[in-house]
Amino acid sequence: MISKETTNGKVIHLNNGEFETQVLKSDVPVLVDFYADWCGPCHAIAPTIEALSNEFEGKVKFVKVDVDANQEVASRYEIMSIPTIMLFENGRVEDSIVGAYPASVYKQHIERALSRRS
Numbered sequence: 111m112i113s114k115e116t117t118n119g120k121v122i123h124l125n126n127g128e129f130e131t132q133v134l135k136s137d138v139p140v141l142v143d144f145y146a147d148w149c150g151p152c153h154a155i156a157p158t159i160e161a162l163s164n165e166f167e168g169k170v171k172f173v174k175v176d177v178d179a180n181q182e183v184a185s186r187y188e189i190m191s192i193p194t195i196m197l198f199e200n201g202r203v204e205d206s207i208v209g210a211y212p213a214s215v216y217k218q219h220i221e222r223a224l225s226r227r228s
Contacts (some may be wrong), residue, residue, distance in 0.1 A: 121174070133171075136198070137202065138169065138170060142174075142198060144177050159174075161213065170224070203224060204226075
């Protein structure tokens, strides 16, 4: 069961137990936003991630993982700085971005991932 969703339901909040099913076994690319509630830059990019989830609805799954509450997953992917955005395809990390950037940077990475699927 998925922990909670944002107000529009397009960005899914996951816990350790849901990660494999929702991310690693997904049939579409998954953008994972590793964040923490205390992280200012994480809050700053949240509206951008939300907007991108609307733009790429049905093509890319968007999930958030709180690194404090889900240390097992954060450790497995060696998350050292947040925000860290990782793009997963076929159960593997195909791309990652560390830090807060404008929407255009994230969009470029997403579009590159989608172009590999064509």
